[in-house]
Amino acid sequence: MSEQSAARSVYESGTIGDMIVTLLDRYPDRIAFIDGERRFTYAETRDAISRAIQQLRALGLKRGDTVVQLSGNRPEVFFVTAAIYLLGLRSVTLQAMGGIEDHAYILGHAETRLMLADSAYAERTRALRGRLPSIPHWYLHDAGGELPGFWEEAARFAPAPLPSEAGAEDVIRLAYTGGTTGRPKGVMLPGRAVMTQTLLLMAGRAWSDGVRLLCPTPISHGAGATLIPVLWRGGTVILQKGFDPDRFLDAMEEHGANATFLVPTMVYKLLDHPRTRRTDFSRMETLMYGAAPMSPARIREGLEVFGPVLQQGYGQTEAPSAILTLSRQDHLDADERILSSAGKPYPGIAVQLLDESDRPVPQGEVGEICVRGPLVMAGYLKQPELTAEVLRNGWLHTGDMAYQDARGFFFIVDRKKDMVISGGFNVYPKQVEDVLTTHPAVSAAAVIGVPHPTWGEAVKAVIVCRPGRSASAEELTRYVKERLGSVPAPKSVDFVEGLPLTVLGKPDKKALRAPYWEGRSRAVS
Structure with a gap:
């Protein structure tokens, strides 16, 4: 058995679907999601996922078919995604701020069978339907005009026990890159990658029992990886549609939020907001940040304002969320240079710095961050040559350049292309x-x-x-x-x-x- 096969076999006895089924039955009466005035218990979440599964089956969707969502933060995005994972379908979530050309390309490239959108994007959905008449099913989460309502139809089904039908190597997520260097690439993430991501985030981040996660970042993308770890701990996800410092601080105080995930630009806005320094952050346990590097000067400022709660995560679409992490304790290191670091590898992930010939570089010299392990994608959809290049010699080549110090911390110097x-x-x-x-x-x-x-x-x-x-x-x-x-x-x-x-x-x-x-x-x- 190869090293890669051995690593993957660890996850073949259980899947992300099995994990979802288990966690929903652990705390049936607790609140899983808060969305404005709406509340969903774990039992209500389980029933909604069951109805979504039955609706997807009624539409004739089968294992390997693609479902695309275009939506802001709402619990139904998770309900449908969970149903997709359980059935072995393929989940695609469009970036809400993306352009229509990229959206149309992704829908066609992924061979979409169902497009499901928030009513806020009804106009975009109708425009896409006009361009892609071969896609058989077009729905809104809520009925609107000539587009049917997904949940209105799903309501006819009685909740039933949840199946878990996807295997570890079934591709259950197609995560499209941002398209900054050309057409978006469809990253194929099998169940073992999604499961590995979830387990690593549970092991490598600071979660308390009953954690209350305030989530203004899109759960359709990076923040979505935090949901199952939070729910596994019996926690509550407090959703917001977009980031505004005042609304964020209001919700933090109203709901007693003690964890959040922000991108650096949001942290900067929060630090620059006059109300922030008058706010009590004593309940906050973990402020996770990622998606882009954060300035060490602003990290130091964040530690002064928010307390010793900062935690950084580094990953990329091809190895989502969980390559390197700078822990809360690392942020308090006596050597302040560590604040410039992306941290050390998550447990179970192999990370090396390689030169252009894929040889390890000496300590302190700059090389490309390369990753190996069950977190890594299966490849790019319909792009075998690019897949072979990026995954050559058994390593995922990230395109990020870094050096490693004597203590094992990785310091990213930049993207090759930047x-x-x-x-x-x-x-x-x-x-x-x-x-x-x-x-x-x-x-x-x-x-x-x-x-x-x-x-x-x-x-x-x-x-x-x-x-x-x-x-x-x-x-x-x-x-x-x-x-x-x-x-x-x-x-x-x-x-x-x-x-x-x-x-x-x-x-x-x-x-x-x-x-x-x-x-x-x-x-x-």
Whole structure:
């Protein structure tokens, strides 16, 4: 038996579906979900999943068929996803802020059988139906106009015991990448990857019994991985549709939330909000952040404001959520350099830094983060050549560049494609951004390379200032030069009200670079 087969066999005796069935029967009378004025107990959640299963079967969906959802945060997204996992269908969740071209491409590429949307996206759904008439089933969660209501039809079924029919290697999730380097890629995640992700998050994050998770980030994407760990502990998920600092603080106080998952831009907004420092965070036990790197300066500020509750997670779509973690204890390390780290591997995941020939690099040198284990995807849908390249020699090649220190902490320097090559020197934007955000006037920073006739690329900084603060371009350039030298120092600085963000809440560097590189090609792809 190969090493990979041996690792996978651990998970073949139980599936994510088995886990869902078990947890729903443990706390039938507890509240599982809060959605505004709506409450769902664990028993009501189980019954809703049962009705969804029966509705999917009534529509003729069979193992391996694809169901696509387009929705904001609502419990029904989880109900349908759980039903998909139990039946061995394939779940696709569209990024709500994505464009219609990407949405149409994904629906066709995934060979969708059912499209199910929130009523807020009814217009987009009707437009997509006009483009893709071959898809047989189009529904809204709530009936609206000519589109039928999924739950209205599902209500005719009496709750029944939940089946668990998917195997460990059945692809139960197609997670499409953001499309920042071309067409979105369909990452095939089998049941063993979803199960591994769940177990690693349970083992590697700080959950208390009865945890109360405040969730403004989309459960259709990264935050969705936290739901089963929370429910396994008998906890409650408090859903919000989008992030607003005042609404977040109101809900935290009203519901006694003691855990949350935010992306760095949300943390920055919370830290910059005047009400935050008047708020009591003593109940908060864990503030998880991820999806993009967070500035060490702002991490230190977060520790002062929120307390010793910060925990970072690093992963990618192809190995979701659980590659590296910087624990709450790590955030309190006497060596503050650790705050620049992405942490250490989750238990059971092999992580190495490899060079371009897939050989391990010496300690302290930069290499590509490569991952092996049952968390890793099965491949890209309909892209065997790309799959073979990314999974060559048994390792998932993430495209993230990092070095490892003597204590085993990984320090990500940047994405390969974001590296700036200026005058033959490699400049890693994250290192420049980390310095810029230590300046008292800077709230957020993005660093990109722009064309230069002599150097090939020049370093440009795009800055968001803190409320009531300002700095000059010359001051910030000098600030970086004093700390990193002349090559990484910005040669130009733009000041903006806010950074453009991808649909996953990351700074959109492709959008920042686009005006400068139109009609040109970059050396770093």
